[in-house]
Amino acid sequence: xxxKVSDQQKLMEIILETERVADxxxxxxxxxxxxxxRRQDTREALRLIEKHIPETQxxxxxxxxxxxxxxxxxxxxxxxRKDQQTTEAxxxxxxxxxxxxxxxxxDLEHDQPLRGFDLKPxxxxxxxxxxxxxxxx
Numbered sequence: 853x854x855x856k857v858s859d860q861q862k863l864m865e866i867i868l869e870t871e872r873v874a875d876x877x878x879x880x881x882x883x884x885x886x887x888x889x890r891r892q893d894t895r896e897a898l899r900l901i902e903k904h905i906p907e908t909q910x911x912x913x914x915x916x917x918x919x920x921x922x923x924x925x926x927x928x929x930x931x932x933r934k935d936q937q938t939t940e941a942x943x944x945x946x947x948x949x950x951x952x953x954x955x956x957x958x959d960l961e962h963d964q965p966l967r968g969f970d971l972k973p974x975x976x977x978x979x980x981x982x983x984x985x986x987x988x989x
Contacts, residue, residue, distance in 0.1 A: 866960060869960060870957060870960045870961060873953055873956055873957045873960065874957060876953055877950060877953050877954060877957065880946050880949060880950045880953070881950070883946055884943060884946055884947070884950075887939055887942055887943050887946070888943065890939055891936065891939045891940065891943065894932055894935050894936045894939065895936065897914065897932055898929065898932045898933065898936065901925065901928060901929055901932070902929070905925065907925065909925060910924060910925060911923060911924055911925065912924075912925050912928050914928050914931070914932070916931075951969060951970065954966065954969075
């Protein structure tokens with residue numbers, strides 16, 4: 853009888869841990885959607901300033917959070933670029949954590965690991981090495 857209780861308790865712990873991991877995966881997914889929207893808004897604002905606002909105009913209006921600020925054009929562009937880099941880094945960090953959580957969930961469910969989702973692109977140095985050794989590439 854004691855083994856039945858311990859087996860049931862162990863099963864419940866596995867199910868609860870699987871649900872916790874799945875909840876974190878879904879929370880990361882929602883956070884990625886929000887960060888992607890922020891990244892797109894920043895990209896649009898940066899493009900608008902660079903293409904449509906003349907460089908002779910010294911000050912521009914931008915929104916930072918819920919505040920509307922009038923800033924120098926150059927500092928506004930720098931602020932938007934810095935925000936864009938920060939957002940990109942945060943998106944990349946969350947994607948890496950999400951991949952680890954998906955692998956952990958598949959491990960908890962005793963599934964085979966996903967193949968091909970941990971690939972990384974070749975660096976410029978690696979591409980140059982391939983081109984030097986393979987003519988016509």
